[in-house]
Amino acid sequence: MTRCLSDDALVELRYEKPSVEHLAHVSTCGLCADRYQGLVRDLAVITGELQSPPPLRRFAPRRAYARWVPLATAAAAAAVVLIGEAALSRPPVRPLSSEAAMNADVVSFLRDVAAVLDDTSAVAGGGDPRDTDFAEPVSAIAFAGDQAGGHDE
């Protein structure tokens, strides 16, 4: 019995070029000969059935929704990813940005004003040469005004 051919050997005997040993065994062993004939018979039945048109498939309508589950899941995942990415890539919110900018301008302006005032106070306290340059136009304007008023009169 242990020398009988395996199922794979019988299949190989059917499809491949048979070896002399296998042929000799099948020709002498009634059990293997019957098994081989059974294999050939089964394959003939299988061939006949598969050559006929396949039985029609009818599909379960209750599972039709299952076809849309992967698509809906993918769409939802894509939406989540897009929303998340948009939220993460948005620049950090600075609510006081305009105010801070305005403050910076104000500070700069005040510094300029302070500098001018410092200069002015320095002029008032000491003999800066710019004193005459600053005073002269004023006196010249006053003098010109007096002259104009005189002509009109």
Next chain:
Amino acid sequence: MGGAGTSRGAPDAEFDTLYRAQFPRLVRLCRLLLDDPTEAQDVVQEVFVKLMAGPPATGAATAWLTRVAVNVCHDRRRSWWWRWTRHREDPGAINLVATDPTPERESLGGELGTQVWNAFRALPRRQREVFALRHFEEWPTAQVAEALGLSSGTVKQHLFRAVHSMRKALGDYR
């Protein structure tokens, strides 16, 4: 081209002869691989279009057509569109078409056919391809191995498993 001599600019009559001779066989093969007669016809049409566009440089046209048909079936079954559009099968809701006039025989024959087809449908893709080429097309193992890009030993293993599964499906009918 080799065997059939069909090539770009070849006479149409030669192509027609090849088409008429090979079309039914290729449709049967593709129907086995795809389990869909309509898709099988589409695939075979596509294969012949490929033949017209770029015929094989060497080798027989018959083998080339078969190899390309198997590859196109392979690609089609692997596409997401195929998987997505395939409905789930309800095994208990299969219409049977039997030709036997006897109701009892009709019932038995239909059930056997269903079992065999379901077993064939349940085979892994490679086993299905090997079984179709080796059993129905009667290609030698080496040619199947070359067409599918497998070793001869792997082809044999696929064939053994396929035959075992198919015989198991026969059950009490054996």
